[in-house]
């Protein structure tokens with residue numbers, strides 16, 4: 151799978167979270183079309199897990215372009231909005247990982263305490279592979295609750311001019327500069343002086 155290989159290369163390893171993100175992203179592309187070259191699609195992610203890397207690589211909604219919005223809710227929910235009309239797709243992960251055996255629980259415990267013996271690694275690895283296979287073989291409906299609708303797309307990312315911090319002299323985006331006693335300061339300098 152070419153797309154999955156690309157995602158693994160970017161992320162650095164394969165893991166169940168990444169594979170879930172891969173399925174989220176593939177579904178988003180199936181419903182909303184092409185990967186975003188610019189900001190044609192906006193993604194709102196409600197966690198910062200491994201899955202988000204797959205979303206960035208495959209949908210083109212990236213941190214750097216500003217069309218990846220992070221809400222720190224700790225929820226496995228991904229919303230995609232397509233410009234200009236605002237067709238939206240809300241994907242909520244409902245997948246549950248396969249039941250753990252007693253042996254797997256025990257080995258995981260030992261792994262978490264830092265044991266990396268062959269015996270432990272083998273079971274931990276098999277467990278991970280079983281989860282990944284389960285995600286890859288499930289249907290979209292088994293993995294996700296999917297809601298389609300319309301959402302007003304957020305404003306496109308803006309480029310702001312820079313100003314110089316009057317304390318450290320480094321450049322800072324104007325909209326992030328703070329004013330203290332009539333001087334413009336970057337946030338770290340402003341907070342140091344509090």
Ligand SMILES: [Zn+2]
Nearest residue numbers: 165167168200
């Ligand atoms: Zn990972």
Ligand SMILES: [Zn+2]
Nearest residue numbers: 315318336339
């Ligand atoms: Zn400064």
